[in-house]
Amino acid sequence: MPDIFTSPNTSQETIEGNADALKEQKQKPFPIPTKSKTIDESTRHKLPGHSHNPIAAFCYYPDRVNFIQKDPQEKLVLMLRRHPITNAGWIFTALILLILPGFLSVLPAFEDLPANFQLVAIIIWYLLTASFVFEKFLGWFFNVNILTDERIFDVDFVNLIYREITDANIDQIQDVTVQLGGSIRTIFNYGNVVIQTAAEIPQIEFEAVPNPDKVANILRELRVEEETEKIEGRIR
Numbered sequence: 001m002p003d004i005f006t007s008p009n010t011s012q013e014t015i016e017g018n019a020d021a022l023k024e025q026k027q028k029p030f031p032i033p034t035k036s037k038t039i040d041e042s043t044r045h046k047l048p049g050h051s052h053n054p055i056a057a058f059c060y061y062p063d064r065v066n067f068i069q070k071d072p073q074e075k076l077v078l079m080l081r082r083h084p085i086t087n088a089g090w091i092f093t094a095l096i097l098l099i100l101p102g103f104l105s106v107l108p109a110f111e112d113l114p115a116n117f118q119l120v121a122i123i124i125w126y127l128l129t130a131s132f133v134f135e136k137f138l139g140w141f142f143n144v145n146i147l148t149d150e151r152i153f154d155v156d157f158v159n160l161i162y163r164e165i166t167d168a169n170i171d172q173i174q175d176v177t178v179q180l181g182g183s184i185r186t187i188f189n190y191g192n193v194v195i196q197t198a199a200e201i202p203q204i205e206f207e208a209v210p211n212p213d214k215v216a217n218i219l220r221e222l223r224v225e226e227e228t229e230k231i232e233g234r235i236r
Contacts, residue, residue, distance in 0.1 A: 049078075049214070055141065057081040058210040060218075067146065067153070069165065078147040078218055082140060082208040083190035090136040097129040135159075145206040147218065149225075152195065154204050168199035170226045176219050178212045195219065 049060030059065075062079045070076075101122050104110045110118065142157035152173070156164040173195055180191035191212040195204045209215055 049211070055081075057083055058214075067155075069153070069167065070148070071150070074151070075149045076146065077149060077222065078145075078215065080145040080147075080206055080209040080215065082143065083188060083210045085184070085188045085190070086208050087136070087140055090133075094129060094133045094136075097125075097132070101125055145209060147222065149222065152204060152219070154206065166201050166204055168195070168197040168201070168204060170222050171230070172198040173219065173223045174198055176216045178216050180212055193219070 047060050049058055050062075051059045052063065053059075056062075057080065059079045060077070062076055065076055065079055104118075104122075110121075113121070138160070139157060142155065142163070144153075144155045146153040146155070149170070151167050151169055154166040156166075158164065175196040177194040177196070178191060179194060180186065180189075185191050185208075188210075189212075190208050190210045193206040193209060193212050193215050195206070196202060197204060206212075206215065
């Protein structure tokens with residue numbers, strides 16, 4: 001007896017066509033490049049999370065970004081910095097330091113100094129303030145987390161002559177945990193992404209990054225894609 005739910009004219013091509021259409025409807029919001037598939041430039045610029053801002057804290061498929069340990073065929077997927085709101089503390093401190101010399105005139109000890117000495121003291125004060133701001137900005141700008149189609153990197157920038165880079169292969173990722181707590185982090189949607197790995201360093205942490213849930217999803221997609229490529233390679 002023919003199945004009443006199946007058309008007798010249904011062919012294998014039709015079934016495969018419907019399956020392909022279903023896959024397109026369920027397309028991932030964050031497409032991941034593979035060794036056999038790349039994302040062209042026009043499509044990349046339309047992806048959610050892609051930014052042309054050079055100081056963006058969340059950039060999906062960043063433009064003109066390179067780093068020392070990058071392999072020639074390695075594709076960058078995501079670059080992260082700490083959420084800009086984490087800079088509020090030192091920015092507030094810098095503003096206080098900038099306006100503080102205006103109140104020095106009320107101090108008798110400062111008024112007793114010669115005019116030239118007062119000018120030199122104020123210049124030194126502003127130079128120290130500028131160096132404080134510059135150091136804090138560099139610390140935020142160069143402390144980055146990078147995801148490629150092959151590895152993850154955690155770059156800790158200590159100063160201009162010292163940095164620490166931790167990396168692990170995508171296939172070494174064992175677990176991804178999102179830590180999001182507190183009213184400030186909830187309002188501005190940033191948190192920690194803790195990655196358990198089978199590498200020499202068992203845990204890599206992305207601290208205070210924007211959109212931690214999206215970051216975790218991208219990491220999981222990269223891991224699944226890497227496992228799929230390995231299985232396909234074994235079959236071939």
